[in-house]
Amino acid sequence: MVDLQVNLGTLSLKNPVTTASGCFGYGSEYTDFMDISRLGAVFTKAVTRENREGNPSPRMTETPSGMLNSVGLQNKGVDYFINSIYPTLQQYNTVFIANVSGSTLDEYVEIAEKINALPGIPAIELNISCPNVKKGGMVFGTNRKSASEVIKAVRKVYRKILIVKLSPNVTSIPVFAKTAEDAGADAISLINTILAMSIDAEKRKPVLATVTGGLSGPAVKPVALRMVWEAYHSVKIPVIGMGGIRSVSDAIEFMLAGATAIQIGTANFVEPAVSINILEGIGKYLERHGFSSVRELIGNLEMPEGFERFRPKTF
Amino acid sequence: MVKKKIEDLLVTGNQRLNKDYFILTLRSGDPLPAIFPGQFAELRVNHAGDTFLRRPISFYDVGREHHEIRLLIREVGSGTRQLGMLGPGDTLNMIYPLGHPFTMVDGKEFLLAAGGVGIAPMLLLGKTLKQAGKRPVFLFGARSKEQMFDLTEFEELGEVYITTEDGSMGKKGMITDHPILETGNFDGCYSCGPEPMMKAIAKLATGKEIFCEVSLENMMACGIGACLCCAQPTVHGMKMACVDGPVFNTKELLW
Numbered sequence: 244m245v246d247l248q249v250n251l252g253t254l255s256l257k258n259p260v261t262t263a264s265g266c267f268g269y270g271s272e273y274t275d276f277m278d279i280s281r282l283g284a285v286f287t288k289a290v291t292r293e294n295r296e297g298n299p300s301p302r303m304t305e306t307p308s309g310m311l312n313s314v315g316l317q318n319k320g321v322d323y324f325i326n327s328i329y330p331t332l333q334q335y336n337t338v339f340i341a342n343v344s345g346s347t348l349d350e351y352v353e354i355a356e357k358i359n360a361l362p363g364i365p366a367i368e369l370n371i372s373c374p375n376v377k378k379g380g381m382v383f384g385t386n387r388k389s390a391s392e393v394i395k396a397v398r399k400v401y402r403k404i405l406i407v408k409l410s411p412n413v414t415s416i417p418v419f420a421k422t423a424e425d426a427g428a429d430a431i432s433l434i435n436t437i438l439a440m441s442i443d444a445e446k447r448k449p450v451l452a453t454v455t456g457g458l459s460g461p462a463v464k465p466v467a468l469r470m471v472w473e474a475y476h477s478v479k480i481p482v483i484g485m486g487g488i489r490s491v492s493d494a495i496e497f498m499l500a501g502a503t504a505i506q507i508g509t510a511n512f513v514e515p516a517v518s519i520n521i522l523e524g525i526g527k528y529l530e531r532h533g534f535s536s537v538r539e540l541i542g543n544l545e546m547p548e549g550f551e552r553f554r555p556k557t558f
Numbered sequence: 559m560v561k562k563k564i565e566d567l568l569v570t571g572n573q574r575l576n577k578d579y580f581i582l583t584l585r586s587g588d589p590l591p592a593i594f595p596g597q598f599a600e601l602r603v604n605h606a607g608d609t610f611l612r613r614p615i616s617f618y619d620v621g622r623e624h625h626e627i628r629l630l631i632r633e634v635g636s637g638t639r640q641l642g643m644l645g646p647g648d649t650l651n652m653i654y655p656l657g658h659p660f661t662m663v664d665g666k667e668f669l670l671a672a673g674g675v676g677i678a679p680m681l682l683l684g685k686t687l688k689q690a691g692k693r694p695v696f697l698f699g700a701r702s703k704e705q706m707f708d709l710t711e712f713e714e715l716g717e718v719y720i721t722t723e724d725g726s727m728g729k730k731g732m733i734t735d736h737p738i739l740e741t742g743n744f745d746g747c748y749s750c751g752p753e754p755m756m757k758a759i760a761k762l763a764t765g766k767e768i769f770c771e772v773s774l775e776n777m778m779a780c781g782i783g784a785c786l787c788c789a790q791p792t793v794h795g796m797k798m799a800c801v802d803g804p805v806f807n808t809k810e811l812l813w
Binding site (some may be wrong): 265266267268271272273275276288296297298299300301302303304305306307309312314317429460461508511512513514515516 | 561563564598602609610611612653742764776777778779780781782783784785786787788789790795796
């Protein structure tokens with residue numbers, strides 16, 4: 244029996260297979276198709292301070308090997324999360340990690356403080372990378388100073404595992420990975436969606452009501468893989484990798500690039516039970532390659548001879 | 559609530575109706591779950607190059623005795639084109655049954671107004687109404703005769719009225735121009751098709767103070783309420799077409 248357990252700081256996950264925020268609801272949407280308790284963790288849909296209706300429709304369009312969305316953090320607010328959703332999560336034997344988003348630094352802090360008080364939530368994922376809101380989100384995550392400020396402020400009030408979700412819409416992943424680590428993050432997760440757009444040539448109009456949206460799905464995988472690899476070589480804290488994962492091989496590749504755990508996002512929309520297939524496949528891969536622990540995969544990449552000096556620069 | 563399932567169904571037939579439309583006949587190895595008119599399935603598309611998402615398709619007909627499902631599909635892009643190439647012996651993976659169905663209400667005579675591939679949910683709805691002792695009246699619109707197909711199955715259930723934009727079949731014009739809308743004595747309407755048409759039917763129903771439900775075709779990704787992409791603003795806040803709909807009472811919509 245191979246050892247699948249991984250650690251995000253002091254938080255132990257029974258396996259590295261988790262589901263990405265915004266792509267798995269609060270878990271209950273998937274119970275008809277799989278036993279969600281088998282997952283390493285579930286990252287919840289983003290939680291904001293107040294109820295948000297999200298962006299106008301159309302919010303989604305399919306693109307080559309992927310999709311664009313501009314949902315815009317639709318959720319019923321942190322108090323609803325605490326009173327109505329949190330109690331339902333306790334029945335599952337998996338780790339729930341709340342994805343926290345806001346428009347202002349104070350909003351992030353207030354939500355983090357409230358969720359800190361929930362004994363059943365051992366970690367939050369700080370979403371400073373949503374590309375679909377006018378205020379907050381990516382605005383924080385693409386500026387080094389504001390990213391540092393919001394992470395530090397949340398770190399002061401949040402005593403459990405703090406994961407910071409990074410944006411791919413920056414010129415240097417190492418810079419932002421290091422910024423998160425220095426500001427007190429226990430782990431980083433990446434990538435959020437890539438800012439993108441779609442145009443209807445016949446109508447000569449943008450397809451999405453918000454004009455731009457976030458690209459996800461297999462189309463982003465190679466970009467995400469490179470960024471996870473860069474992040475892994477820039478920080479000492481664990482990296483959670485995501486971006487277009489839909490197969491066992493995809494998941495293994497992210498771990499070899501340096502991910503301690505992986506998140507499955509858009510693929511859940513197409514194959515609701517894909518995460519369980521990937522979990523089972525990882526076990527088989529480890530056996531086939533003679534590994535006794537999944538942790539042996541992390542960053543276990545054989546580089547071309549002489550490549551050492553080409554490591555990504557941290558600064 | 560009926561448990562949703564992911565299943566490989568056997569394709570037993572693919573009937574080409576015209577250039578754009580075809581009917582897939584599928585068979586399940588197991589007894590079918592309860593399926594109601596207006597509900598849909600998410601179909602996996604294999605080998606369609608770079609398409610990625612499933613295709614949401616409403617149920618055209620359900621034959622419980624032989625575990626048979628029929629789907630009326632219009633080719634609109636590479637995904638549906640690939641589905642159109644399926645043939646007997648192939649399998650089709652689908653997630654079903656999904657969505658909130660049409661509601662059965664009191665009354666005798668009901669208008670079922672549909673345009674284009676919006677006709678798809680109307681056969682099962684017509685059958686269900688007829689079984690409940692009600693009288694379905696069908697009003698279907700298309701661009702031209704070439705876009706229409708054999709409607710014998712509908713004719714067996716009730717009167718069928720047709721409009722085409724070029725007048726090549728039935729009355730010339732749009733559905734909303736058809737005199738049956740004024741002369742008919744309907745207790746309610748059901749509609750599916752282009753949004754301007756559904757809005758016009760909704761307006762008519764509001765004027766006559768009768769029940770009206772429409773089936774929306776918002777772009778969907780997951781079909782199970784997880785991604786929040788198919789948002790529909792309603793008087794009760796933002797709803798999701800895939801789980802709260804696709805069928806909505808028009809009084810709920812902010813039209």
